[in-house]
Amino acid sequence: MITIDVRDPLPLAQNLRFLAGGGAATRLILARDWSDHPLGQPADWPDILKSNLSLILNSPESMILAWGKDTLSFFFNETYIPLLGPRVAWAMGSPFHEVWADGWEQAKPIIDDAFAGRSQRFNDLPWKLDTDRGAADTWFSFSYSRILEGDGDIAGLFILTNETTDRVLSDAALLRAQADLLDLNATLEQQVAERTADRNRLWQLSSDIMLIAGFDGTIEAVNPAWTRVLGWSGTELIGRPLFDFIHPDDLDNTIAGARGISEGEVVARFANRYRHKDGSYRDIEWNAGPGDGKIIAVGRDATEVKVQARALEAAEGQLRQAQKMEAVGQLTGGIAHDFNNLLTGVMGNLELLELRIARGRVDDVERFITAAQHAGRRAASLTQRLLAFSRRQTLDPRPTDINRLIAGMEDLVRRTVGPATRINVVGPPDLWTTMIDPTQFENALLNLCINARDAMPNGGALTIDTANVWLDAADALEHDLPPGAYVRVSVTDTGTGMSAETIDHAFEPFFTTKPIGQGTGLGLSMIYGFARQSGGQVRILSELGKGSTISVYLPQHEGPAVPQDDAPTGTTVANATGGTILLVDDEASIRHLIDEILDEVGYTVIGAADGAAGVKVLQSGARIDLLITDVGLPNGMNGRQVADIARLLRPDLKVLFITGYAEHAALGDKHLEPGMELLTKPFSLHQLMTKVADMMAA
Template structure:
């Protein structure tokens, strides 16, 4: 009976998860499809006013992509690119961004210890975690309050480590504390569940805290929530301390689109025809010369005949020879060849335990024109 109960609870959780995905994706894709249909009609009739429709469709597509990334984070299957980071410096560097995320009547305090140490974590994902938690705290303080982000050193002994399912040793603690409405015991118990939210319809996906949970666990850490109704909430993140030089400075996100040169030839290998064609069109729009193949075998034949390919842009998950196997064979054939992988779900071909293999460059799908331009330029110039 206990086994049957557990199975029933598991199936209920799966049903809730898939139902939440279907609901949110339907909303987002509805915006995209409707917008594109209206754009097509107006273009056919020669009418102006398509820019707002394009913007709405693009926003819907971006939200769908973000939902996918949050699902991968929750399932601990997002590819991470960890770096040695000074968390205290990162918090200080992000303070202006976080203040803009808050409203005027919410005060942000940062309390950073100078000797916290470094952590090994993906900087972009850690930034996303802090922004998510700041937004949640803001929403919990509609009448105003104080948000405090504090970092400190923490030493976890063997007994605590066993209780929390982590390794003993030194950690860096990030505590995000608000003076908001707090959580009831029932809400607290379900806080990390995907698609669970106390916000109104259309106000949140319910994936913010589950994304935080997945990222922290995938990074070898621990996260917990302490909350009391009417008093506030503290979310504590423990990340293993890393011995090594740290760079906690927030990286500038350039909005520039770097163009290529016609003499730079890119070989695109992608088994999905529509994705392959769109990728080629974007690269051609960036002034690159482009050729393509639909699988690794065809790609190797092209490389044998063409010695002028500057960059190999290949999907990871393909039938038959996967992208990693193809790239290894291609580099053996052409040792000077630059390689850029692209995938929405990289599995184990270029990722080990959620971490991207060293010296591997990955462009995550779906990619914007700007992201594609920047990544291609980065690989070609280094």
Template sequence: MAVLFQDVTERRQAELALRQLNETLEARVAEALAERRVLADIVEGTNAFVQVVALDFRWLAINSAAANEFERIFGPRPKVGDSMLDLLADQPENQAQVKAVWARALAGEDFVEVGTFGDPGRDRRAYEMRFGVLRDENGDQAGAFQFVYDVTERLHEQERLQEAEDALRQAQKMEAVGQLTGGLAHDFNNLLSGIAGSFEMIGSRLSQGRMRDVERYLSAGQGATRRAAALTHRLLAFSRRQTLSPRPIVINRLMADLVDMVRRTVGPSIAVETVAAGGLWPTLVDSNQLENALLNLCINARDAMPDGGSITIETGNKWLDRRSALERGMEPGQYVTVCVSDTGVGIDKAIQERVFDPFFTTKPIGEGTGLGLSMVYGFAKQSHGHVRIYSELGQGTMVCIYLPRHFGEEEIEEAHPAAPFPQPSAGETVLVVDDEPTIRMLIVDTLNELGYSCAEAPDGPAGLKILQSGARIDLLITDVGLPGGLNGRQVADAARALRPDLKVLFITGYAENAVLNHGHIQHGMEVLTKPFAVADLAGRVDRMLRARP
């Protein structure tokens, strides 16, 4: 007997490996199919509208929610293989809208958009649509897919919320207006009582021939008038309508005179210190109004330190990046800062957001008007800057004014020697244009006493007619707000076209700053704000007419 043996170990191992591979492959396929079924069930069961579209606008896939919604708002029910353009062929407007939004995705754009779709005769809804690009195994675009959510109710809720916020802001505005007008009525009634009472007493004393008391009542009436002018000045600053004459300055140059004035105001129990930054940038600002704002801050600081303390006035350069500017509610960029800090009682954080509101004050009744900080805030905003407050109870307060950096040279103001009281003129003629007869009378009488000849007009067209007559006019004094279709700036521009060297003095009651180009007026033009002292008017006219190039 012969026995033949053959080694089949490798074949047997290969068979076993193949069997294991088949078993593993079956398990992997079953696992993959189960995973796909789970994903399919999720896509099918979600309330999102899911669609997959080929490059020819035919559906490759669409879940039931999307098919139901399409049928509800458009009419026909889509299925895989249909063309959305064909289904909407009898609805050209809807077809164009759907084609436009899908064309962007089929052109390769990933985007999110909110739009309103649907046949007006059926229903129209707002949808948030998220589009993505569908690619094949080679990375080439095969179509686009879309996930959509109905956001109609969310948008309606946002609209209702916006309406509620608008109503709240309107209510707050009316409350502020009521507070403002109430405070104004109180203060102005007091001031008008002082003015009217002074006039009555002057009239009474004159009729009795008792001249000795007239001076006292004149002084009382003039003092009330000055306080009324200061009140309107603060209101205009808060409303950002005061007249500003900005020029490029380095604030450090104002510090010496300002500190002297502050020390005289706050008294000897409070130390006043300054920290002037080296290399301080110029800023475009009205120096007089800046000094007024800083003086207001120093007075507030004084009142916060009844037992004495210290005030520090500090300047600096600040470069705010986007994050820092956002924290301060400002625009990014370069700013010049001037800060006033004190060692006083501080301000509760609960009321810090209200300290810039008009007539809001932490002082006892009768000891504060509540307009100091609001004036500072309005001035900073009108100067294209901002103001910030930092305070801790028992630690003190710091208020910082931020003013934009001026990219240019500083303008050094020429010193004018103190002028004596104006001497009688040599026949110069002044044209006065103002719609208020009382003001025209006062100006004309004042100038006549000084020897000037005067012509007057109640409105712009009448004043321009005099200028066109060829009569001698050496100076034009005009109100900015005039009736008759021509404001004071337009009259001045027309006058300069006829008489290029004519000097112009604008007078204004509430500083129509935009009309005056925000203080940027031509050479030979100046601004005088009402109410003004007669002596100031006379001195200004004399200086302008005596000026030489």
């Protein structure tokens, strides 16, 4: 491989410096083995060959040197290389008749004439040659002239050549085009006449209204469709402002549209109402734009289409309302069924208790009390599931390590699903933190595991799997979530699986595939509501006979998890130290119940039926150690507002909110401040007393 700069003579040996300046052509000469060539090594070539070869090598024009009258050894410069095509690797120094074997018959007479002293110039001579573009018809302008030795003998040929293919083809195309710019002229007037006639027919026959107007709105031309659509004749319209015919409510918008067209805008499906000659209005949709300094517009009568659209919208609204009422009926029917069962248990046991006490039989009353309490707790669980489904349950979110939470539940899950189910727990050690209510997550996970167990009546494998996932824009759209980082918790079983129809209804409340009495149909709906309220999503993958995977996606929380230690036992009621409590609740039965139990353990309770009454107590000089207030209060002041006023009046006052659901309108987006706690209805009296004792002792 020759790596020297062949344009600079100095790197070359002194007897080869005549080759300098030839670029790629010089490299081809240096690369060839000349030991068996008739001319011998380049250093030994005669001076007349060296000087002529140096001339062509340094020329920017396409040049050839054919040396030796008998051998015609073929030399060429760098500019000529593209014309050689596949020959370039071996052509340097080869016989002329071998290099251009495909053109030798055409070249031989020209070479003979040149040797005889009859040099000629040829312009745009056609050749069929293999070039760098492959076999092609080509055209060349060239001249052949002989080179004589000092004694007059013929030393070789000098050929100046230039490919003119592009120009020849361009000239031919131009001639054809000129013959065509002639054919068009011959028919142009006829075409113009035909197109004018076509436009006139279109103008006359179109069912769409057509308009030409000035930018100031003056009507200059209309087609006959105006009369069919709007009742006006052309003579009644031309010369008048089009704004005279537009509904007053659409006037400003139309004037603005005309102004935009005057500034070069094109408008599509521009809608306004035009006055019919009978005084009614028709909906017209326009496509309009500027042309020749005018407004050119085509409009379509959309009145009937809009009437149909409004009718369709009304029908869809009625259908949605019917579907909504059907869903409400299904929901209320399910609630009524379950609550009637639970209330029967509560009321029946209380009646039996009343009957036994009336007869003086108190030895077995604990059994009826326990049964009534059990039914009450089931009713509380039912309301929590309903609130979870509707995303209204009260959540207590905190930064949570889900892996640690699952590890703490593993024994409970194993006891719940039984020995016939193998449990696998899989998760990365670096699982991201999430901001969730740990207790509600535990409930959701336990429900998923119970569903998985029930789907495997003969036993099987249950896998709890956690993972960090990133949802890009496409994945997020598929999951109905914002793009970003999520923790995925999946529960997979090897059970019976679900059909596509079952999956479609799986999150509906009271929908269940279990036999009557074996499921409420609220498990998955509660999980769905919890996930959505936590900013996440639930997805189901299932195949009949092969099992199911239910995945809960929860947003990543930036920051460390809060350790989930065992719940404190709380201050015992016996340690209550007394104090004064302001209780604000509009439900008299609840207010009296709380008053009774707190009074029983030594607290002084001041009751108020609404926020205004509570504020009056706060404004008095009475000692208040704790404010207990319902969140949802009547008469224009909710519990959060009462608490805010209380903190203004008494900055260090402790506040306990009690609520039946997470009332966003009341609590707003505010977080609970230090010294504020939340207790969700229904709560046991023990829970209330423990919470009050903890807050009073804090």
